[in-house]
Amino acid sequence: MFNFINNSNIFIWIERLTNFINSIFFVLLLAALSFALILSPPDYLQGDSVRIMYVHVPAAWIGLASFTCIAFMSIVNFIFKIKYLTLITKSIAPIGLMFTCIAIVTGSIWGQPTWGTFWVWDARITSMSILALFYVMFIAIQKLISEEDRANKISSLIAAVGLINIPIIKYSVEWWSTLHQPASIKISGSSTIHSSMLTPLLLMFLVLILYCALIFLMKYKTEIIRIKKKNLKRYD
Amino acid sequence: MLPKKVKKRASLLVVFLSISVIGVILILSALNKNLLYFNSPTDIKINQDIDFNKRIRVGGMVKKNTLKIKDQEIRFIITDFKNEIKVSFKGTIPNLFAEGKGVVAEGKLQDKKFFIADRILAKHDENYMPPELKNMMKEDVK
Numbered sequence: 001m002f003n004f005i006n007n008s009n010i011f012i013w014i015e016r017l018t019n020f021i022n023s024i025f026f027v028l029l030l031a032a033l034s035f036a037l038i039l040s041p042p043d044y045l046q047g048d049s050v051r052i053m054y055v056h057v058p059a060a061w062i063g064l065a066s067f068t069c070i071a072f073m074s075i076v077n078f079i080f081k082i083k084y085l086t087l088i089t090k091s092i093a094p095i096g097l098m099f100t101c102i103a104i105v106t107g108s109i110w111g112q113p114t115w116g117t118f119w120v121w122d123a124r125i126t127s128m129s130i131l132a133l134f135y136v137m138f139i140a141i142q143k144l145i146s147e148e149d150r151a152n153k154i155s156s157l158i159a160a161v162g163l164i165n166i167p168i169i170k171y172s173v174e175w176w177s178t179l180h181q182p183a184s185i186k187i188s189g190s191s192t193i194h195s196s197m198l199t200p201l202l203l204m205f206l207v208l209i210l211y212c213a214l215i216f217l218m219k220y221k222t223e224i225i226r227i228k229k230k231n232l233k234r235y236d
Numbered sequence: 237m238l239p240k241k242v243k244k245r246a247s248l249l250v251v252f253l254s255i256s257v258i259g260v261i262l263i264l265s266a267l268n269k270n271l272l273y274f275n276s277p278t279d280i281k282i283n284q285d286i287d288f289n290k291r292i293r294v295g296g297m298v299k300k301n302t303l304k305i306k307d308q309e310i311r312f313i314i315t316d317f318k319n320e321i322k323v324s325f326k327g328t329i330p331n332l333f334a335e336g337k338g339v340v341a342e343g344k345l346q347d348k349k350f351f352i353a354d355r356i357l358a359k360h361d362e363n364y365m366p367p368e369l370k371n372m373m374k375e376d377v378k
Binding site: 183 | 242245246249252253256257260264271272273274275276295329330331332333337340356357358359360361362363364365366367368369370
């Protein structure tokens with residue numbers, strides 16, 4: 001695995017993947033947007049504000065999933081010291097932060113017409129803000145501590161602690177009474193969202209995941225170039 | 237066999253993580269009551285030492301056929317299908333506020349059965365469906 005990463009083949013693979021995603025991205029984006037904005041029906045209660053959900057829910061999923069990935073990779077990295085995992089976590093973190101912020105902002109925009117308020121300190125929204133803070137801490141430590149080994153150690157520990165927050169976010173709506181509604185899509189059992197609204201939701205999720213992959217590949221490439229450049233300097 | 241250094245780091249991480257997990261659990265259990273965004277009418281009924289000067293939130297369903305609007309005042313009953321509490325409110329209500337839907341009222345308790353709210357939030361449930369389907373369901377009920 002390590003050889004595969006060090007190999008200059010990685011650039012070819014990144015290039016191929018990027019090209020492939022680029023070739024299908026805009027078609028899918030157009031399809032997803034037309035489903036989300038035109039073809040899907042308004043909600044029986046909230047009307048057209050339901051369309052905010054098609055961005056809000058996938059963004060929240062991606063925010064949670066990216067942090068889970070970062071945390072597990074950080075734990076493995078902390079124990080086994082695998083260099084390229086650092087590059088991967090570093091590349092995922094800004095994407096996760098962006099989507100967490102998107103989830104919070106779109107949720108707040110949705111909250112005003114439906115709940116009647118932009119912001120409440122209920123368990124779901126507060127724990128989601130804490131997730132954003134963990135992302136900020138993770139990124140800030142990578143930027144502020146110039147000694148890379150130490151930065152990795154500390155940020156790995158922070159990611160590991162942040163992992164505890166993930167189940168709290170997921171189950172906050174079940175453990176405590178919150179203003180935020182419980183999950184509509186359940187892992188087991190039927191979902192409480194009508195299929196005509198599930199299609200645009202899943203399509204938007206696919207599109208945003210592809211977008212994440214694009215940004216990730218670009219960021220990962222620059223990280224590898226940065227490391228290679230650094231190694232070159234060493235032999236000067 | 238794993239090298240000694242790897243083992244040392246693994247055990248360090250396990251200790252560190254278990255301490256933080258215990259810490260978080262302790263904090264959450266200490267905060268338990270405060271983490272609830274609202275109290276149900278049953279919570280209020282059970283609770284022995286209510287501070288009537290403190291602002292609290294009561295949440296539940298707006299009981300059907302109890303919503304009355306008189307001049308500026310809106311009166312309704314919040315129910316959790318076990319206990320009820322009467323609510324009086326003056327001000328603007330969110331769009332989604334309706335009979336049979338979730339609501340969170342913020343304000344002060346007058347006594348255990350009467351609540352004066354100064355803010356009303358509508359609670360949306362997890363059901364999403366197109367309007368035609370809702371109408372069909374209504375007809376089924378009839």
